[in-house]
Amino acid sequence: MTNNSVLETLTEEFVKDRSKENFVKIMEQLEKAVVFVPTMMPENLDEESKKQVAEGKAIKLPKESKIMPCLLRKENGEQAMPIFSSQKHISTEQKSPAVLAMPFFTCVAMVMANTEKVQAIVLNPFTQNIVIPKEILEVAQKRSKMPQTKTVKVTEKQFHALAHRQLSYDLLPKFLYENKQEGLERLQREEGKLMLELCSSIYPKEIKVPYTEDDFSFLTLNITESMQITRIDMPEKNLVKGSSRRIYAIWKRDTESVDYYTIEKADEGNDIGRVSAEKKHEIIEHAPDNGAEIETIMNLASGMEQ
Numbered sequence: 001m002t003n004n005s006v007l008e009t010l011t012e013e014f015v016k017d018r019s020k021e022n023f024v025k026i027m028e029q030l031e032k033a034v035v036f037v038p039t040m041m042p043e044n045l046d047e048e049s050k051k052q053v054a055e056g057k058a059i060k061l062p063k064e065s066k067i068m069p070c071l072l073r074k075e076n077g078e079q080a081m082p083i084f085s086s087q088k089h090i091s092t093e094q095k096s097p098a099v100l101a102m103p104f105f106t107c108v109a110m111v112m113a114n115t116e117k118v119q120a121i122v123l124n125p126f127t128q129n130i131v132i133p134k135e136i137l138e139v140a141q142k143r144s145k146m147p148q149t150k151t152v153k154v155t156e157k158q159f160h161a162l163a164h165r166q167l168s169y170d171l172l173p174k175f176l177y178e179n180k181q182e183g184l185e186r187l188q189r190e191e192g193k194l195m196l197e198l199c200s201s202i203y204p205k206e207i208k209v210p211y212t213e214d215d216f217s218f219l220t221l222n223i224t225e226s227m228q229i230t231r232i233d234m235p236e237k238n239l240v241k242g243s244s245r246r247i248y249a250i251w252k253r254d255t256e257s258v259d260y261y262t263i264e265k266a267d268e269g270n271d272i273g274r275v276s277a278e279k280k281h282e283i284i285e286h287a288p289d290n291g292a293e294i295e296t297i298m299n300l301a302s303g304m305e306q
Helices: 005-016 020-030 047-054 102-112 134-144 155-192 190-199 290-303
Strands: 034-038 081-085 098-103 118-124 132-134 217-222 229-235 244-252 255-267 270-275 283-284
Touching: 005 020, 020 132, 020 134, 034 081, 034 102, 081 102, 081 134, 098 102, 102 118, 118 134, 132 134, 155 190, 155 229, 155 244, 155 255, 155 270, 190 255, 229 290, 244 290, 255 290
Parallel strands: 081 118
Antiparallel strands: 034 098, 118 132, 217 229, 229 244, 244 255, 255 270, 270 283
16 A cells, blocks of 8 residues: 655645745655556456456556556646645546556656656646646656665674774764864763763664773873874774774874874784875774884874974
């Protein structure tokens, strides 16, 4: 059974406010909708099927059946194809031989194949009269031919690994680059509490965040008068290749700017990565042993200043 409850709500809102924004919302919903179309009785149907169609019941049409929609004629002579979000919008005074449930994109294809005869589609013409002109139908037809995005299912374990990466390479650097010194000071003050807050924004309600505040370890060092480094040790849980083991957030007092480096799990050992203010993530070089990490990061950050 066709359920266009969302579309119905949107058309009601559009009648109250016929804005461009509300029209766009209707078009987005129509692309996923199956609508009702008044038609002539399809050919090659047996009597029982014709009876079921006349009663509004769903049947499977033969492949060779030709569908002839009933058109509306405007005062200027132009014709439009009427479609309906539900049968309640269909006029009882203008009954058609049949009403078929069809995907909206099928309706678009039928009109665009007969533009010399049909100039538009009208949604709920007898109650709301929402006109979809040929220019909009051309856009809809192009969208109908675009590859559809496939939903990729991941396991909970895979989700944890993806969330770990999103926290390290997206949410935290974005927070620090946007808030700069104030963001760093809050991170140093709240530590694991802030990390969990950012992490929780990734997780849906049905999946529990697998970390506690104590899973994040912090160390802040004033290396020079102009450079402060905050090291964050990330949870070992859910680490996979490419995940960040440690993060180095650097505050440069001279320029009042942030730098953001990562120590990332590689096939052998670790790599040093960097996330720029433009959200570009790149691998810079192979990481040295842990004891030389801070010195290496300091040298890289100093080189940025030169």
